Amino acid sequence: MQGIWFSELQTPGLGLSIKLKRTLHHEKTPYQELAVVDTEAYGRMLLLDNIIQTTVGDEFFYHEMIAHVPLNTHPHPRTALVIGGGDGGVIREIIKHPSIEKAVLVEIDARVVANAREYLPEIACGLDDARVEIRFEDGIEHVRQMENTYDVIIVDSTDPIGPAVGLFSTEFYRNVYRALKPDGLFVAQTESPLFNARLIRRIQRDLAEIFPIARLYLTTVPTYPGGIWSFSMGSKEYDPLEVDWRKVPQLATRFYTPAVHQAAFALPPFVQDILNKK
Ligand code: AAT
Known part of the structure; x- marks a missing residue:
């Protein structure tokens, strides 16, 4: 080569x-x-x-699906928290929603944000929006301190290694529940159904114990292991499968549409088996 x-x-x-x-x-x-x-x-x-x-070539597959699925499931999201996501991709999608008044980005590593601003302007372009607040803190600590604060929490974290390990823990999910408003909801990137089946199963069980509604949905990310990627949602009230589509905002997107949203929850049998296994 x-x-x-x-x-x-x-x-x-x-x-x-x-x-x-x-x-x-x-x-x-x-x-x-x-x-x-x-x-x-x-x-x-x-x-x-x-x-x-x-x-830059495939980021929209992931950022649109991690952001618009929860934001369109919530009928009037005003406050959103992103944990990780220092490249700014999730923030860029969140601020497309006209109902959003405040989007807080909690990224542990300030250098990720600085480099995204310098080298990845197409992705970082939303970070200067007046509704965005950036905090360089550990997301685990941040949710521990918050109560009844956010409509939507999105965890755009690195794989469960190093500082991100705690973002996949049962205790963290309980703190997320507390940090959400009484009708809030949360989504996390939860890795590859091909290579992380046990992790996905455990997370879905945790969420089903903590939240009235727990769901798994899928997207394609060409550059992530296996190419098929999972997101886990925990919701206190709103079901992502019962969105009133007449009320969602018209968004400029390249991957997400209402039909793609609905299709993302159709799980192939090998993924359904991950959830069903004892
Ligand atoms: N938008 C896709 C990019 C990411 S980056 C994930 C970010 O999470 C990194 O910038 C990392 O510094 C940050 N992070 C890790 N742990 C924490 C923590 N405890 N608190 C706050 N931020 C944290 C996701 C890529 C997914 C890769 C899949 N293979």
Whole structure:
């Protein structure tokens, strides 16, 4: 193979390789090793500890689905919290909703935000919106301190390693429940149904114990392990399968539509089996 290639070793037996044009930036932050590279296939790409976080070419598959599914499930979301997501992609989608008055981004690593602003302006472009507040804190601590505060909480976290481990814990989900308003709801990225089945099963069980409504939905993310990705939702009142579509705002999107929203909850049998297994 000619040229320089980056490979993410996604599982012990699987890698994804992308041809690089050049490396734009590389640094060790207090939390992780960060790189921004330019690729042939997907344009600019953010790496943390050699794991693909997002690329300009496929980021909308993920950011639109993690944001618009919960925001359209809630009939009048005013306050939203994003944990992680320092690239700004989720924030950019949230502020498309006219009902949003305040969107708080809690990112542990300030260097992710600084580099996204500099190298990924298409993704970070919403971070300067007047409704957005950015806090460089641990999201686990933030939800511990909040009560009855948010309509929607979105966890756009790294994989369950290092500082993100606690974002996948039962205790964290209980604190999220408390940080939500009485009709609030929450979504987290919950990894690959091909390679993280046990994690998904445990999270869904936790959510079903804590929230009246617990759901799993899927999207495609070409650069994540296996290409098929899961999101878990816990909701106090609103069901993502019973949205009043006449009332949702018209949004400029490239992946999300009401039909895609509904289809995302149609689980293939191998995914349904993950939930059913004892
Ligand atoms: N928008 C897709 C990008 C991400 S990045 C996830 C972010 O979560 C990182 O910037 C990381 O610094 C931040 N983070 C990790 N732990 C915490 C924490 N405890 N509190 C706040 N922020 C945190 C998601 C990529 C998914 C990759 C899937 N393979």
